[in-house]
Amino acid sequence: MRRLLSIAAGVAVVAGLTGLVLTRPQHVDPAELDGIAPDLVRGETVFFAAGCASCHSAPNSEGEEKLVLAGGRRFETDFGTFIAPNISSDPEAGIGSWSALELADALIYGTGPAGQHYYPAFPYTTYTNMTPEDVVSLRAFLGTLPAASQESRAHEVGFPFNIRRSLGGWKLLYLEPGWVVDGDLDVQQQRGRYLVEALGHCAECHTPRDGLGGLSRDQWLTGAPNPSGKGRIPGLTTNHLDWSEADIAEYLKSGFTPDYDSAGGEMAEVIENTSRLSDEDRLAIAAYLKVVPVPANDATTD
Template structure:
């Protein structure tokens, strides 16, 4: 019987160490001290990051897209996730958040109450945002309308409902290394920022392993099944469009075959069309530089 007691004690110690190592991480407000917010740049970050595309009410149009009341559903093999209210309502949304709260959510996947966010919030991409980007984004978001609609709960079955386990996921898959590395031109550097960070393009276009982590190397941006079960997202590695055709698609939504973007991609195009022609050219340059070895 003594061996059983010792085994249980050892197991408890191992669990305690594991929970400590994988605990939600946060940074102090000192990280952002001295940064002056630029709302205009924050709007650019907001658009490029597709914040409204996921957090607006489904079917919203025009100015209503800036009412970030949430509610859209995102099915996956781990359950169905629902976009929360991130409007400026202090109770239902994030109206009482400071810039450091937004930083910790986007950089560490940690909520203001110290719990793990699910990576359906693509913090594995947003981790690449600079502190200035987040300060500016926060300033812009605080200018948007408030909405008191409560966030809807996720529908995630056991064991994925155990948020403490997300610390292990982060330990395995959350890091701030860029996928495309090496000596990059200014255009490719900007393309990397838009594709890997703000645009979080890998969320749809990169296949995942059994634990939901992105595959890298030559499989990066090589296409992936739609987690909702309808078709696949295209392979960008073998895309035979010219850079100019990619730029045009991101501006108008029309393919070289005169087809048009549909589904959620139509919202992505709507976002990129609001960016500069230079930004669309930078994304095209990144895509044409694939695959990554």
């Protein structure tokens, strides 16, 4: 019996150590950023395509106020309430003192400067596909925006979701770099894929999730329940959205549908961002949406 207990204890120790190794925060290899010169124009495009202000500007801010990334917006989920942090250029309250490498760690692996796991309310499962050039350029552009001294507030997350180490296990399941829509895409469609799958995080709202909060990639962009509990976020695959590419591009520019309705709610904020993109980029998004496969088990239409 004593020997069995010793064996069991040894197995438990090995399992625990293995778990610690597998769930440790990951970091970007510094060599990946070596020699990359930031491009502020490129960084501005990334900023709007990635929708940074939509989450990190202060609640109820409008116009130029949205460039002050003081944080404070609340996002209620089944796992707790997450409060967007200050990511302004303030070196103390914000991320003004961060290096491009530290930003890369956050965006690509969901890892903070102190080696902590970030919650996936921050959509790093999308940003993980960003290029090093875009990360470096975004870091430079963020440094040109106003500083805000407002301190970030702690998330309101209870047990067991407040155990951040467990997020390492979640990442093993869901932090999956690579494209959902693959195959023979032309240059325009590839650009659209990058804007949607690496920057725009459209899937975060328009794709259903499983019980652990991970995106159901086999139901990519087929629509999802609204987190508010009211209604459903529509699908973007061709069986849900039958607009022409020109109609989609116009909607992303002006917010007007082909029937002259207008975007409302959170989508209005998305349009504020996509309206700042080039006509070519909006058309690229539209071209990508036209080649997103319709899952065999999703015959519904909106």
